[in-house]
Amino acid sequence: MKKEFYKSVGFKLGVLSFIILASLFTSSFMFNSQIDKLKKQIDYIYFGNYMPVLKLHSIEENYNDLIKCMRSYKKCKRDPFFKSIKKDWDYYNNSYKDIEERKVVSKIDKSVNNSLTYKTKISTYKNVIKRINFLKEYEKKIAYKKRVEFLKEYSSMKDYLFYNMIALIIVSFIFISFIIYSIIKKDNQLKILTKKYALESITDSMTKLYNRKYFDKIFDNMPFISNQNSWHTAFVMLDIDFFKQYNDTYGHDLGDETLKAVAKELKEYFNKDYEYVFRLGGEEFGVILFDIDEKTLKECLKDVNNNIQSLNIEHKNSKIANVVTISIGAVIYKPYSYTSCNKLYKIADECLYKSKENGRNQFTIYNEGE
The missing domain is CATH 1.20.1330 (f41 fragment of flagellin, N-terminal domain)
Known part of the structure; x- marks a missing residue:
């Protein structure tokens, strides 16, 4: 170009x-x-x-x-x-x-x-x-x-x-x-294209959320950013309940539409500064929330559970509801606790597993450092 x-x-x-x-x-x-x-x-x-x-x-x-x-x-x-x-x-x-x-x-x-x-x-x-x-x-x-x-x-x-x-x-x-006008116009077009390509390189093509590559970049720097600003930071993992059964029942096309609907709801809810929503892969999503406390996080996750269920996307083969729901696991990083990113990811994944074990359509939070 x-x-x-x-x-x-x-x-x-x-x-x-x-x-x-x-x-x-x-x-x-x-x-x-x-x-x-x-x-x-x-x-x-x-x-x-x-x-x-x-x-x-x-x-x-x-x-x-x-x-x-x-x-x-x-x-x-x-x-x-x-x-x-x-x-x-x-x-x-x-x-x-x-x-x-x-x-x-x-x-x-x-x-x-x-x-x-x-x-x-x-x-x-x-x-x-x-x-x-x-x-x-x-x-x-x-x-x-x-x-x-x-x-x-x-x-x-x-x-x-x-x-x-x-x-x-x-x-x-x-x-x-x-x-000069042509040069400026072309330069602006190049900037727009560069910005567009840069955005596309960090965006999931289907859901329009940040992709796994960009998640790795933000997540790896999360402890450093939290330490520098003395922020409590939450890492949240979300998973659509019984999504394999959903695809088997309704087909992959409707499965993709469901992924987009859930992604849209997450993006609209977590739309403030220092809030990042990612598609981690398949039906799994991630959220990083800088400068947040446990009380606020609980309110957010409760809202998210309710909002996804309120989408009323039919899921007749779900074992817990007749509509699509999600399970959530979260960990709060405390500044200067120096917990590794791998450990934080593992803790959040374990919390997600607990939410599924306890009946799904719920969240589990681990306040790291306490």
Whole structure:
């Protein structure tokens, strides 16, 4: 039972560990994907806006230098300026642009490409510079817009990760709670089963009284317990009168029912603390009563004789009555008399024999130590 219990617990712990690891892996994967997404947005803001704007500055400077050159020299060599402008503009023009940005840049692209000729006048270059400046402002607005979108996305991502972690914690808590509950439940069941098996191991299966094995344990310790507590203790033996004849007449099934009825009556009568009722074997019963005097014992045994007879269980082949009766023998152990258990048992058995010799359905008491 314990082995199966621990297997069950181990399985559940394994499942929990797998779920937690899977959840952590999933959360880690989602976190990394969100981080990658964030990185792309940062790259876009930096390289998609900041770097192209630098190129626009460079293009503007080249146009200004070109204008200065044309004003200073009649034969200004424009090719180096064209080459540099073309290179920077291609870089800017080929950088990532959304649909709206592409529409704006496409219009200016024609002006820039058309300006890269020797026929172009200074006024045209100035006009292109204005457009370049417009693009710079436009890029700033786009960058600001992207930053707002980024911050919003960043906040959303933080919330997303936070709620995922909360969900993971809740799921883990539920599974851990379930496993703890299962362990406690199983442990309680084991305790109940252990108690049940322990009780069954000391209980007679038919009469539900304590069995002979448990009697030996209590009886062997009876003198010690009496000495330690300074108690007078009684050991009582009871036997159903003419029980063999009863079985022969009514059969063993009814004989078993009679045993159960007598056992039930004894158990109900001796139901206080420090009172133990046993089935010693066959139709013979034993009772150990701690902390009792002879007067009280006599009253108890008299009641027991009357109560069993009052059950009115038919016994037509009994030689003393028409109903089931019992004979009783008892011995009282006096503290510190140090009489052995074997002797006490023998004395009680002899008292039982005397009750039978004297006509049955009665009790005989021997006050040991007097």
